[in-house]
Amino acid sequence: MKYLLLICSETDPAELAENAPDVQVRDGQSVDVGAGRWVEEMDGRGVRLFGSRVRPPAEATTVRVRDGAVLTTDGPYAETKEWMAGFDVIECANLDEAIEVAAKHPAARTSMIEVRQFWTE
Incomplete structure (x- = not known):
């Protein structure tokens, strides 16, 4: 089964970098430098299909x-503290394995990861 790991943060990138020694900020976005080890492990297990920061x-x-007109707005739809920092698509046997994979992601220590199964027809 395929799952989406939606990596979300509630913290401003600069503040996150100040409070988490393993986080660096590049281009105004937080990057957990420990994610490379997670990617290597999950790629090695054949679990991670692809992913990226955004x-x-x-x-x-x-x-x-609306009414046939395309409307665009700068910025995210909702004014919330949470923001999507990145995503990974994984393939696991079941939800328990997907949770185990998400819990190992370094972002789980400083942010949150929403796990969603892809809809199957």
Whole structure:
């Protein structure tokens, strides 16, 4: 079964870097330098299919179509403290294994990881 690991943070990248010694900030976005070891382990296990960090929320564009018109808004849709920092797509036997994989991700120590199974037809 395929799962999406949605990596979300509630903390401003600069503040996160100040409070977590293994986090560096690049381009206004937090990057956990320990993620490389996690990627190597999960790639070695054949669990991680792909993933990436994403640009900061300030660079997002929200798209809606209303009455046939395309409406765009700069930034994320909702004004929340949480922001999506990145994602990974994994393939695991079941939810328990997906949780185990997510718990090993370095971002789980400073942020949160939402685990969602892909919809199967």
